[in-house]
Amino acid sequence: xxxxxxxxxxxxxxxxxxxxxxxxxxxxxxxxxxxxxxxxxxxxxxxxxxxxxxxxxxxxxxxxxxxxxxxxxxxxxxxxxxxxxxxxxxxxxxxxxxxxxxxxxxxxxxxxxxxxxxxxxxxxxxxxxxxxxxxxxxxxxxxxxxxxxxxxxxxxxxxxxxxxxxxxxxxxxxxxxxxxxxxxxxxxxxxxxxxxxxxxxxxxxxxxxxxxxxxxxxxxxxxxxxxxxxxxxxxxxxxxxxxxxxxxxxxxxxxxxxxxxxxxxxxxxxxxxxxxxxxxxxxxxxxxxxxxxxxxxxxxxxxxxxxxxxxxxxxxxxxxxxxxxxxxxxxxxxxxxxxxxxxxxxxxxxxxxxxxxxxxxxxxxxxxxxxxxxxxxxxxxxxxxxxxxxxxxxxxxxxxxxxxxxxxxxxx
Numbered sequence: 459x460x461x462x463x464x465x466x467x468x469x470x471x472x473x474x475x476x477x478x479x480x481x482x483x484x485x486x487x488x489x490x491x492x493x494x495x496x497x498x499x500x501x502x503x504x505x506x507x508x509x510x511x512x513x514x515x516x517x518x519x520x521x522x523x524x525x526x527x528x529x530x531x532x533x534x535x536x537x538x539x540x541x542x543x544x545x546x547x548x549x550x551x552x553x554x555x556x557x558x559x560x561x562x563x564x565x566x567x568x569x570x571x572x573x574x575x576x577x578x579x580x581x582x583x584x585x586x587x588x589x590x591x592x593x594x595x596x597x598x599x600x601x602x603x604x605x606x607x608x609x610x611x612x613x614x615x616x617x618x619x620x621x622x623x624x625x626x627x628x629x630x631x632x633x634x635x636x637x638x639x640x641x642x643x644x645x646x647x648x649x650x651x652x653x654x655x656x657x658x659x660x661x662x663x664x665x666x667x668x669x670x671x672x673x674x675x676x677x678x679x680x681x682x683x684x685x686x687x688x689x690x691x692x693x694x695x696x697x698x699x700x701x702x703x704x705x706x707x708x709x710x711x712x713x714x715x716x717x718x719x720x721x722x723x724x725x726x727x728x729x730x731x732x733x734x735x736x737x738x739x740x741x742x743x744x745x746x747x748x749x750x751x752x753x754x755x756x757x758x759x760x761x762x763x764x765x766x767x768x769x770x771x772x773x774x775x776x777x778x779x780x781x782x783x784x785x786x787x788x789x790x791x792x793x794x795x796x797x798x799x800x801x802x803x804x805x806x807x808x809x810x811x812x813x814x815x816x817x818x819x820x821x822x823x824x825x826x827x828x829x830x831x832x833x834x835x836x837x838x839x840x841x842x843x844x845x846x847x848x849x850x851x852x853x854x855x856x857x858x859x860x861x862x863x864x865x866x867x868x869x870x
Contacts, residue, residue, distance in 0.1 A: 460594070460788075461494065461784070461785070461786045462565035462566065462593070462594060463494050463495075463496065463565065464495070464496055464563045464565030465495065465497035465499060465562050465564045465565065465566070466485075466489050466497070466498055466499065466565070466566035466567065466783075467501050467508060467513065467562075467564050467567050468486060468489070468498070468499070468500055468568045468598075469500070469501035469507065469508065469535065469567075469568070469570065470482060470501075470533040470534075470536070470570045470571065470600075471505065471538055471539070471540075471569060471570065471575040471578065472537060472539065472571040472574060472600070473572070473601070473602070473758060474532040474533045474537060474758060474759065475600055475601070475613070475614030475618065475758050476614065476621075476760055476761040476763075476764045476768070477528070477600075477617055477761075477769050477772035478532075478613070478614060479527040479530045479533070479534045479862070480613070480770075480772035480773045480776070481570050481600060481613055481773065481775055481776040482500075482533075482535060482570055482598075483524060483527035483528055483773060484774065484777040484778075484779075485568050485598060485777070485779060485780055486498055486500070486516050486519075486524060486527075486776075487524060487777075488776065488777045488780040488781065489516075489566070489780050490517060492784050494784045495565075495566060495784065496563070497515070497562065497563075498515075498516040498517055499513040499514060499515060499516065499562060499564070499869055500513065500866075501513055501514075501535060502514060502866070503535075503536035504535075504537055504540065504569075504575075505538065505540055505542070505578055505582075507538075508554075508558050509551060509554050509555065509558075511561075512868065513558075513868065513869040514866045514868060514869065515868070518865060519865060519867075520865070523864060526853065526860065526861060526863075527862045528769050528772075528773060528850075529761060529764075529852050529853060529860070529861065530761065530861040531759040531764075531861075532759055534862060535864075541578075542582070544581075545585050545588075549585070552582070552585045555585075556585075556586070556591055564593060565592060566593065566595075566783050566784070567579075567593055567594075567595045567596075568595075568596050568597075568598055568776075568779050568783070569595075569596075569597055569598065570598040570599075570600050570776070571597075571599075571600050572599070572600055572601030572605075572612070573606060573816070573818070573819065575597070575600075576599070576606065576791055576812060576815040577816040579595060579596075579597040579812055579816070580789075582595060583595040583812055587789070594783040594786065594787065594788035595789060595812075596779040596782060596787070596790055596791070597779075597790065597792070597812055597815060598779045598791070598792060599612050599775060599791055599792065599793065599794075599815070600612060600614050601614055601615070602614045602615050602647065602757065602758045603615070603647070603648060603649070603651055603653065603654065604651065605650070605651040605653065605819045606791075606820060607814060607819070608791065608810030608811075609791075609793030609794045609808075609810060610793070610794045610796040610805070611794060611796070613772035613775055613794075614768070614772070615845070616767060616768035616842075616846050617760070617761070617763065617764040617768045618647075618654060619653070619654065619657030619842055619845065619846055620763050621753075621756070621757050621760040622646055622655075622661075622757055623657050623658060623660035623661045623664070623667070625644075625753065625756075626644060626662075626668055626698070627661040627664060627667060629642060629644065629698065629751070630666040630667055630698055631666060633696060633698055633749075634696050639691060639695040639746060640697075640746065640747040640748065640749060641687060641737070641744070641748045642698045642748075642749050642751065643699045643701060643733045643736050643737050643740070643749070643750045643751065644658065644668070644699065644700050644751045645701055645703055645732045645750070645752040645753065646658060646701065646753055646757065647702075647703055647753070647754075647758070648674060648702040649674070649703065649704040650674055650704055650819055650821065651674065651675070651704075651819055651821045652674050652675050652702045652704075652821070652827075653822055654757065655671055655672065655674075655701065655702035656671065656673055656822055656826075656834045656838050656842070659671050659700075659834045659838060660839060660846070662833075663839045663843075667698070667700075668698045668699055668700040669697050669698055669699065670686050670690065670698075670699045670832045670833065671700045671701075671832065671833045671834060672699070672701045672702060672831070672832060673705070673822055673827060673831075673834070674702045674704035674705050674706060675822050675824060675827060676824070676827060676831040677708040677831075678705040678706060679707075679708075680707075680713075680739065682831075684739070684740065684743050686830070686832050687699065687740055687744070688744060691744065701732060701733065705732070713732060713735070713736075714731055714732040714735060731752070732752075733750030733751055734750040734752070737749060737750030761850075761852075761859070762859065764850050765845060765846045765848055766848025766849055767844070767845055767846070767847050767848050768845065769850055770848075771794060774807055775794070775807055778807040779792045782809060787809060789811065789812050790809040790810060790811060790812060791809070791810045791811075791815040792807050792808070792809060793807070793808050793809070794806075794807060795808040798840060798841070802844075803847075822838065823837075825837070826838045826841075
């Protein structure tokens with residue numbers, strides 16, 4: 459372990475969350491207070507900002523504005539989806555990163571993101587070790603998908619889960635207002651892991667939520683789906699369904715007809731339109747009133763429903779990343795180690811090797827999904843419920859949220 463003295467860079471990557479800025483705040487404020495770190499730079503749009511020499515001098519920011527980051531959704535520094543090549547195949551980007559690190563005397567690098575971001579962090583870490591450039595590198599986890607390995611859960615998930623559960627409770631009330639029945643299908647994010655769709659069951663547990671929940675961990679069968687919906691509708695006169703965007707047939711193909719040739723920067727097909735597609739199928743089959751609702755980006759930017767537990771833990775992982783790096787640790791992601799027992803919920807940070815965290819998806823355990831494949835068991839509720847606790851005392855101006863306004867002064 460090597461204690462270094464020099465500048466640091468913090469970058470944000472991948473899809474934003476309601477609390478990703480709380481993690482960045484944890485990194486920035488802890489780094490600014492550290493005697494080991496001489497300058498704190500924010501990368502404009504993640505690793506692209508490093509490659510393009512677009513770094514913000516975070517020491518120029520108003521401390522009061524930095525304090526507001528925990529209430530501000532999305533990625534304050536800007537995000538990207540950029541996949542670094544294998545350095546053994548093409549090390550052009552890595553040479554450029556090393557050039558920038560040397561230019562600004564960067565000895566600490568923090569990357570805040572999900573699976574692909576941890577892959578980027580891991581590659582840079584291994585490259586710097588290979589070329590012998592001393593730089594302590596730490597991954598700071600973020601993803602509403604909650605699918606990073608090595609951690610109990612991911613900062614960002616709880617607030618999205620709270621938004622989804624709350625919205626489903628509200629939809630439940632609205633969908634039952636008329637004397638005529640309706641089938642309402644809610645599409646929730648989640649490509650391969652059903653943590654977000656499963657969160658809709660928190661609303662059902664609270665007494666007003668989806669009757670049926672479909673996760674991508676189990677194969678989808680359209681005939682069985684229609685039978686499930688008919689059974690609920692005939693019994694209740696209404697049916698509320700939550701579906702993960704990534705539900706797929708037994709052959710692995712996505713149910714969503716909106717799967718197109720368009721992909722993100724990592725080659726993942728863009729999904730969407732599933733709720734409308736399923737609503738059309740139900741309408742043709744059952745001839746009842748149907749509404750398809752896609753929560754889309756709202757579930758990841760709803761800071762007004764952020765879980766205080768989530769915000770506090772997001773800040774904690776950013777703070778822990780700096781403390782670990784300054785103490786000489788490198789090549790890790792900060793994870794969360796949690797217990798849920800008779801004494802309540804307890805959570806602390808831990809260090810996970812970047813190699814373990816990178817590009818490995820953690821899915822909902824099959825034993826937490828019911829035998830019919832259309833709902834989750836109490837084990838899921840017990841897991842997720844402690845994470846959504848607490849409310850943020852958000853600053854408002856004229857009844858509207860007051861978000862951080864960063865000056866973003868470019869470093870020279």
